[in-house]
Amino acid sequence: MKTFFLSIAILFAQTIYAQSPLLIPSTISGANIELNLQNGTHQFYGGQITNTMGANGGILGPTILLNKGDFVNFTVNNQIGETTTIHWHGLHVSADNDGGPHTTIASGAAWNPAFTVLDKAATYWYHPHLHYKTNEHVSKGIAGFIIVTDNEEAALDIPRTYGVDDFPMVLQTKDFDANNQIIVPSNADDVAMVNATIDPYLDAPAQVIRIRLLNGSSQRVFNVGLSDDQPFYQIASDGGLLAEPNQTTRLLLTPGERAEILIDFTGKNGQTIYLKSYASELPNGIYGATNPGNNASMVLDGYNPNPLNGADFNMLQFNIIAQTASPVTIIPTNLVDVTPLLESTANTTRTLTFSPVSMGMDQLNGEFLINDVSFDMGVINYTIPFDNTEIWELTNQSAIAHPFHIHDVQFYVLTRNGAAPPISERGRKDVILVKPQETVRFITKFETFADATVPYMYHCHMLTHEDGGMMGQFAVNTPLAVADNRLALKANLYPNPTTGSITLNLEAKIEANHIKIYDQTGKELTNYGLELQGEKIQIYGLPKGLFVLQVNTEAMSISKKIIVQ
Ligand code: C2O
Ligand code: CU
Ligand code: CU
Numbered sequence: 001m002k003t004f005f006l007s008i009a010i011l012f013a014q015t016i017y018a019q020s021p022l023l024i025p026s027t028i029s030g031a032n033i034e035l036n037l038q039n040g041t042h043q044f045y046g047g048q049i050t051n052t053m054g055a056n057g058g059i060l061g062p063t064i065l066l067n068k069g070d071f072v073n074f075t076v077n078n079q080i081g082e083t084t085t086i087h088w089h090g091l092h093v094s095a096d097n098d099g100g101p102h103t104t105i106a107s108g109a110a111w112n113p114a115f116t117v118l119d120k121a122a123t124y125w126y127h128p129h130l131h132y133k134t135n136e137h138v139s140k141g142i143a144g145f146i147i148v149t150d151n152e153e154a155a156l157d158i159p160r161t162y163g164v165d166d167f168p169m170v171l172q173t174k175d176f177d178a179n180n181q182i183i184v185p186s187n188a189d190d191v192a193m194v195n196a197t198i199d200p201y202l203d204a205p206a207q208v209i210r211i212r213l214l215n216g217s218s219q220r221v222f223n224v225g226l227s228d229d230q231p232f233y234q235i236a237s238d239g240g241l242l243a244e245p246n247q248t249t250r251l252l253l254t255p256g257e258r259a260e261i262l263i264d265f266t267g268k269n270g271q272t273i274y275l276k277s278y279a280s281e282l283p284n285g286i287y288g289a290t291n292p293g294n295n296a297s298m299v300l301d302g303y304n305p306n307p308l309n310g311a312d313f314n315m316l317q318f319n320i321i322a323q324t325a326s327p328v329t330i331i332p333t334n335l336v337d338v339t340p341l342l343e344s345t346a347n348t349t350r351t352l353t354f355s356p357v358s359m360g361m362d363q364l365n366g367e368f369l370i371n372d373v374s375f376d377m378g379v380i381n382y383t384i385p386f387d388n389t390e391i392w393e394l395t396n397q398s399a400i401a402h403p404f405h406i407h408d409v410q411f412y413v414l415t416r417n418g419a420a421p422p423i424s425e426r427g428r429k430d431v432i433l434v435k436p437q438e439t440v441r442f443i444t445k446f447e448t449f450a451d452a453t454v455p456y457m458y459h460c461h462m463l464t465h466e467d468g469g470m471m472g473q474f475a476v477n478t479p480l481a482v483a484d485n486r487l488a489l490k491a492n493l494y495p496n497p498t499t500g501s502i503t504l505n506l507e508a509k510i511e512a513n514h515i516k517i518y519d520q521t522g523k524e525l526t527n528y529g530l531e532l533q534g535e536k537i538q539i540y541g542l543p544k545g546l547f548v549l550q551v552n553t554e555a556m557s558i559s560k561k562i563i564v565q
Helices: 003-015 134-139 463-467
Strands: 032-042 050-055 063-067 071-079 087-089 114-116 122-127 144-149 166-174 191-194 200-205 208-215 222-226 232-237 240-248 251-253 258-264 272-278 312-321 348-356 368-370 382-385 389-396 402-406 412-416 431-434 439-445 456-460 471-477 492-494 502-505 515-518 529-533 536-540 545-552 557-564
Touching (some): 348 382, 348 402, 515 536
Parallel strands (some): 382 471
Antiparallel strands (some): 032 050, 166 191, 208 258, 222 251, 222 272, 232 258, 389 439, 492 502, 529 536
């Protein structure tokens, strides 16, 4: 504990608040996007620099700009000195491209996902997802925005000039030791920051501005508001624009969640307004409230005292400046058509119950279970029929709120404790906070991608809980695929990209006629060599290009992309 340093920091914060300009991540776009994951340093405070991790820089990562419909090739080079993964949080991509814990990038290796952007205009993000290491890699700094645009969004008269009237803001809290190094994991995250900037200020024009909020904290929930209590307008939830702006003075943002908001600063030139978290208004039972458990006598190790818990604090200072040349000054009345899936179209309901490992008074320290089990890389918890429409019913029987996240799909909330969800939760979502004793039901459809071997994840987005095993996985299968719920066969293909030879390692024997390679037009390749060595298959003499390798037996079906350079 560093209470002494803490109290000095608070004194300082009051006198020299808002001393650094908000860092705005650079942008990256086009058909080929390269991310270099690297170790770096960052000057959070005066004094000692902090060791960090980032993508294409020392901390955070560039904002990736994508258009719906684009086909994009990625190269993710892992230079952090240890294995990691990169997950495209919120994007609807194949399991192979999803970057979950099975899709590891070894130290020094490159990963080449490639996919068509199928999602609606919204704010998504990318971050590492290695089992047991997600919290460390994210907290040390790897996290970036993904902004997807589409025609619907382009037709609206809303701000969209990046860094001018449209600003990404990742809200985080971290814990630093006496040498300014980040402590992970920690329940004593007492330093708030936006875009890795402590005490940031932003010169914002006196007009309507758009902010893309992301809660990139490992655990903390924010209750966002403005210091003058002026209303602002939520226009998007995690995975899409809302039907109409949601006027509000507070917005709850849980780890992993995004919201786009419009703020009207028209006529306020010269004023100073703060973006705050009104955490004093959070009910107990949420990480960020006075008590993280809904039973006030439950203790989370290291959590209190902390000046951020249950108190209102500033995240960022807006210095309102002159308008830009062609400002947006009107909040639109309508946005896009939102057509939630109808409850009557669901053909399966799954119930997921969250509980602590031990029901006792020390339960907040974890770990937490979903349906009484902890995450097992070798177990597929659900095998979901392709194209199935499902209702997932989430019940929280623990004393702390959990932000539940599912990969592959966006969902619509049907009910929260039997009632219609608040307006803020009526759009496309991929994270939902389930408070103690609550039941939340959502509906979604598992379409487009089937893969019997690489599963998708669902988990609590409090990264301590996720790393602690509050996670499960599902495969979306065609009716012909394996019924077995074990990961019978795991394919390991290397090197990829290759210059012509590639090795495929399986956990069972297969025969030459189980393997087929197709080119991009779907034509089967025949001019290559194949050598079977038990569970290992060598493929050689491949021509240059992008191919799909398929292994098909009665027991499994694997598709892997091969790049021959
Ligand atoms: Cu944002 Cu499975 O993660
Ligand atoms: Cu995700
Ligand atoms: Cu949790």
